[in-house]
Amino acid sequence: MTGFLDVLRGAVTDVSTAPADLATAAIDRSGARPDGLPLAVVRAVDVADVQATLRLAGEHGVPVVPRGAGTGLAGGALAGRGAVVLDVSGLDRIVEIDPDDELAVVEAGVVTAELDRAAQKSGLRYAPDPASAELSTIGGNIATNAGGMRCVKYGVTREAVLGLDVVLADGRLLHTGRRTVKGVAGLDLTALFVGSEGTLGVVVGATLRLRPRPERTLTAAAAYDSVEAAAQACSELIRQRREPSLLELLDGATLAVIDRAQGSDFAARGQALVIAQADGPAADGEIAAIADVLGREATWSERGVDPESSERLLFARRMALPSIERFGRALIEDICVPRSRLAAAFRGVERIARQYDVAIYAFAHAGDGNLHPIVAYDGPELPDAVRRAGDDLFALALDLGGTVTGEHGIGLLKRDWLARETGPDVTAVYGSIKAALDPHGILNPGKGF
Structure with missing residues (x-):
């Protein structure tokens, strides 16, 4: 590969083969480890660097792993022996904020929260809000079709993407x-690339839909004596056609670990907690109706009437994962079930925790049925019981009519389960599309499907 590296160095701005750079660029937040160090890291500073890297890699048969901030949780950015890591985080310009058409034009390396703050100056916001918003990049969000807490009202990343620049x-x-809100000319290639995890092309830029920033956001929270009662309250909100902008549910195990880490007393209020928000001009009436439903079977309830009190009620949800990770390692899973099966999903999580004698902390974007069962463990290696519990969580999702991932993607870790979910005919179609766009199979091989 010496000849390839020499040609690559002559064609792109920044190529590193330093062991420390290779080790850092080879991993993501999934906890999985590749089979060795990659060949090199290309730090792209412009689109021409991306084009040259892919063209040369194709000519030499070298696999390329696209990478943004490395915050992925499914192994989608793992780069093993012989691969080139293509880091596009340096493409970080916000090219345009158009307040009249409510859109932004950005490069792939723009950090999600930075875009939201830039939009705020025009009274707008970027609605998707993954938990990693302060670190993750727009390109990575697009690659995984990332979600977040506001998805219940505003949808996932796909709903915010109007157009793409893809190499x-x-x-x-x-x-x-x-750049228009509507448009049906030709096949929807934009939707094809959203969620494709760098297997079909490398996203280098995007035209994104922005939303008006609501003048008013109000919060309600309620605790329950069981996670089933909490899930049923969330389902009742949906049945009554309420429209929260956020609807989160945390189980008793999660509340207990938050209390342990943060010195709070959430578990004293009940064995599960639901947090809801409503925003916009009708927020007062909507949150009152939501609070009425949530309060019927609650052991405790409270309303947030201003930003300060609302943020205090959201504290538990924001601290959930940091509190779990404070006491050890975590296998961060991501399943999604029909909203009507939410209570059954939480029952299944509790059963799996007992069966394998492992600690599982479960919280959910309850408004769209997306659960995050977090399996805790100690030590550098993933114990067999934890691995088997993870497999059973995927099986639970499929048994309930759901999916093995709601927002994290397939990556390397869920490939076998994707095949079980979709079946051979669908995976064959995936393969045909891959072969058409990447005939030499250099783009993020082994990931997605």
Whole structure:
């Protein structure tokens, strides 16, 4: 590969083979480890660097692993022996904020929260809000079709993407989509690339829909004597056609570990906690109706009437994962079930925890049925009981008519389960699309499907 590296160094701005750079760029937040160090890291500073890297990699048969901030949780950015890591986080310009058409044009390396703050100056916001918003990049969000707490009202990343700039495996730069809210000219290639995890092309830019920033956001919280009662309260909100902008549920194990880490007393209020928000001009009436439903079977309830009290009620949800990770390692899972099966999903999580004698902390974006069962463990290696519990969590999702991932993606860790979920005919179609766009199979091989 010496010849390839020499050619690559002559064609792109920044190529590193330093062991420390290779080790850092080879991993993500999934906890999985690759089979060795990659060949090199390319730190792209412009689209031309991305094009040259892919063109040369294709000519030499070298696999390329696209990478943003490395915050992925499914092994989608793992880069093993012989691969080139293509780091696009340096493409970090906010090219345009258009307040009249309520859109932004950005490069792939823009940090999610930075875009939201830039939009705020025009009274707008970028609605998708993954938990990693202060670290994750727009390109990574698009690659995984990332979600977040506001998805119940505003949808996942796909709903915010109007158009893309994508570099194909042969180095061609493709422009998809449009700047208009509506548009049905041709096949929807934009939607094809959203969620494709870098297996079909490398996203280098995006035209994104922005939303008006609500003048008013109000919060309600309620505790329950069981996670089933909490899940049923969330389901009742949906049945009554309420429209929360956020609807989160935390189980008793999660409340207990938050109390242990933060010195709080959430577990004293009940064995599960639901937090809801409503925003916009009708927020007062909506949150009152939501609070009425949540309060019927609650052991405790409270309303947030201003930003300070609302943020205090959201504290438990924001501290859930940091509190779990304070006491050891965590296998961070991501399943989604029909909203009507939420209570059954939490029952299943509790059963799996007992069966394998492992600690599982479960919280959910209850408004869209997306659960995060977090399996805790000690030590550097993933214990067999934890691995088997994870497999049973995926099986639980499928048994309940759900999916093995709601927002984290398939990556390397869920490939076998994707095949079980979709079946051979669908995976064959995936393969045909992959072969058409990446005939030499250099783009993020082994990931997604």
